[in-house]
Amino acid sequence: MAYFNFTYIDCTFLIMSFLCRALSVPLILVTLSIPAIADDYLASMMDIISPPQSQISVSIWDVETKQTIYSLNDNTLMLPASIQKVITAVAASHQLGKDFHYQTELSYDGRISNNILEGNLYIHFQGDPTLKRKHLSALISKLKQQDINQITGSVLLVADESKQIRAPGWAWDDLGICYAAPVSNYIIDRNCVKTTLKPTKEASSVSIKSIYPITMTSTAEFDSSIDVKDAQKHFCELHMQRFDNNHYEIDGCYPGNKSIRLAIAVNDPSLYSKNVVADLLTENDISYQAISISSNKNLPRSVDTTHNGHTVIATHESEHLPALLKTMLQKSDNLIADSLLKQIGKEYFHQSKQAINGQQQDGFAVGAKAIEHIMLALGLPFIEANIVDGSGLSRYNLMTAHQMMSLLQLIKNDKDLQYIETLLPVSGQSGTLRYKKYFNQAPLKNEVAAKTGTMMGVENLVGYLNADNGKQYAFVIIENGLSPKAKKSRLAPFSALLLQTLNELP
The missing domain is CATH 3.50.80.20 (D-Ala-D-Ala carboxypeptidase C, peptidase S13)
Structure with missing residues (x-):
């Protein structure tokens, strides 16, 4: 029997007094498996912190053990918004190379x-x-x-x-x-x-x-x-x-x-x-x-x-590709992302000597098709995904948390792609996470490297968390169906609450 007491969670960060009281109760889990402990604990916490109006898709992966410790609706196709740019970064690195300019x-x-x-x-x-x-x-x-x-x-x-x-x-x-x-x-x-x-x-x-x-x-x-x-x-x-x-x-x-x-x-x-x-x-x-x-x-x-x-x-x-990708990821730069998408399409179909409708064409469809081919060539499960652009602006893009997690895993495991992690915004330090509320203060400040994805009705986050237990977790948090009124009325973003909870794992 394993006993874990989570009374030290920061109630000032979570704000919601009922949540703090829930977290202050010692939790007793009967299990011998640490992943199972994490899954059970996170599942229990999700019952408390999940927003009632939104559709949620989540995947969390232990980088050290290479095990999924929690997932929810991770095979449901969702709107990715700007987390789509992580796909573009991987495809550009693979197809164009770091020397591209x-x-x-x-x-x-x-x-x-x-x-x-x-x-x-x-x-x-x-x-x-x-x-x-x-x-x-x-x-x-x-x-x-x-x-x-x-x-x-x-x-x-x-x-x-x-x-x-x-x-x-x-x-x-x-x-x-x-x-x-x-x-x-x-x-x-x-x-x-x-x-x-x-x-x-x-x-x-x-x-x-x-x-x-x-x-x-x-x-x-x-x-x-x-x-x-x-x-x-x-x-x-x-x-x-x-x-x-x-x-x-x-x-x-x-x-x-x-x-x-x-x-x-x-x-x-x-x-x-x-x-x-x-x-x-x-x-x-x-x-x-x-x-x-x-x-x-x-x-x-x-x-x-x-x-x-x-x-x-x-x-x-x-500038060369790494600098372009840094700007794209840090500032969520749509123009760079979609310009790279088009370039990926040109290079891919030129190298493979394939033609579309009998001739080479320049356009979003060509770039999107090239990225689909590249993802499959990298062994990633992108068959059901719908890729339309490189920026995530299109409302026709559809992605699962499982697919996005496969990208984060590839970045960690492929030495030629590992540099992409260093280009992500860091909570309280850089890019779109520098001033983001609840990410620019303890306990998440300086500990999250992630890409945001926000548009009307969408608030997503994918990246890596360095937790208090010394572990690093890769996470995909996709939230769709969030109305402006619901977003304004809630006390803290769902992604911040979930990462705060993840940070407290033993």
Whole structure:
């Protein structure tokens, strides 16, 4: 007979007095198996801490003994949200390798004579999600350094054709916001524009820096009689409409009388890129005939992606894959995740010499199919999973806790993937867990390395816990069906309560 007393659980953390009283009762378990003790204890605690409204899926694995110590609904398909990015990290590491990086290149054909480029200028884009205007400016300044002030031919922005720039299942009302910016092979400044909406005597006005080639008008009104907290009650909210040529209109209501900053997703990335390049050429006093978009497949053979017959002027390289993944996981960066998904698709089907519908295509479906193949090749049980994008933004993604746990186990056991654990946000220290309530204080502070996954109705967490008993546990906690009202009314997140309970195991 084994006796375990759990009276030392931190009641100030758990807050709920009834839960503290429940945990203060000595627990007597008759068993000889430590995993069984853990399973029995966790099952008993789940009866107390499980939220009544949500659907829960849980899997917990002892890293040292390599045994599952608790699971609940772990074969139920659920919405993963941003924990999907752990799948993308594993697939990118396996398919692309740590040395992978994006490249943006400036080249020309013809010749340079008397400060004139007699030929065409090419800017080769690769869909680098970290490419900024300043990087393009540095490339184009190389022309000035060679005393070029005129281009007799065209300026061609070249990339693989990318017809699908938003994934199926992305929420319609997210599409104008920067965290759902279009995933094109033409990306500058994250395809995101920062603007300011200001109150005026008439209604409001929009302030946009001249470096952003978009237009925006507003008929929205500020209502100083409404408090921000009461905006929903008074139906006071802003609306935005997107039109051709990167034009936007804002209407509706905003509480208070203070200016607000908006982050607007670029609607047409290729047009936006053309306008940015035109501005940069003008800034450098370089004249040209025209700027146009060109797919790699439409270039003549002498001007293909190998740049046969080209002279390369300058190249900008992104950081290598580990740094990209760190940003993706720490900041839950959707653009990096979905850009990598597309790159995984290109590389996988190119290497396997497979074609989809008779030709290579660029899109979310290609990347998602490649990740499915990679997961199965790694021996992971992903047959029933539904993978649509790399970020988890799509409402069509479906994953089980068992599948997510197989990823965490692979990361621990595969020496080439173990570095991914070091890139995860750490509770109270970094990324999305740095300021997260209940994770930035004892006993969880500094002890959890995990990826969050949050969207409307979803609050998930997957990663690793260093417990007080000296053990490390891998955990998958998926919670779906959480309404905003239910989330606001509860005293602590379910994931925090479960990890607090797990931390107290003997």
